[in-house]
């Protein structure tokens with residue numbers, strides 16, 4: 293789990309080439325990235341996210357950086373009126389089956405202002421080099437009263453050397469670059485974008501994350517209590 297080579301622990305912005313690396317890695321990861329929570333961390337993260345969700349019935353919603361469309365499926369099942377799912381990876385988008393798939397960048401959304409009642413973004417904001425710009429762009433596409441629910445790999449886990457890693461079909465192990473955004477930076481970015489943070493939740497090792505997996509006993513003992521996922525609900529206040 294520990295691999296700092298590609299982590300941006302100093303908070304230094306990544307170069308364009310590092311963002312291309314991210315895209316390339318997700319194109320490769322897509323073949324083993326089904327549109328459901330497929331590991332213990334994702335299952336615990338999804339539980340935390342679901343506790344923060346507003347009612348989705350009849351809402352226009354966006355699954356931002358949707359990957360293979362795990363949240364798009366849940367949003368459709370929750371009765372959303374329309375579900376759009378955006379990602380930059382064509383290979384990921386090929387698996388989206390419950391939403392209108394849109395290829396694009398989450399830092400320059402191809403949607404008009406006020407297009408969505410809710411935006412859901414799972415485990416992806418760490419790929420945005422500029423958190424404030426990301427938050428402004430999300431706030432722009434939210435309606436007044438619209439809700440943003442998002443999660444990310446926790447900055448404390450990243451700082452401790454944990455990384456997003458996957459094994460490709462040839463057995464190669466890859467770490468995906470990650471921008472470390474401190475908890476306070478999320479609050480500041482939301483405030484700067486005019487959003488109000490209503491709730492924050494953490495998934496902690498051995499507490500919310502407690503599923504048994506190979507090696508879990510040693511992992512839970514060593515890292516007990518460390519937050520591995522941060523989940524946030526923020527609202528775009530209605531105009532007075």
Ligand SMILES: C[S@@+](CC[C@H](N)C(=O)[O-])C[C@H]1O[C@@H](n2cnc3c(N)ncnc32)[C@H](O)[C@@H]1O
Pocket residue numbers: 314315318356357358359360361362363378379380381384396397398399413414415416419420
């Ligand atoms: C860890 S995956 C999460 C996928 C999905 N949200 C989920 O929770 O199952 C991160 C996703 O973010 C996408 N991504 C990374 N940077 C992006 C960007 N700048 N614009 C759009 N998508 C991006 C990747 O292609 C990848 O599908």
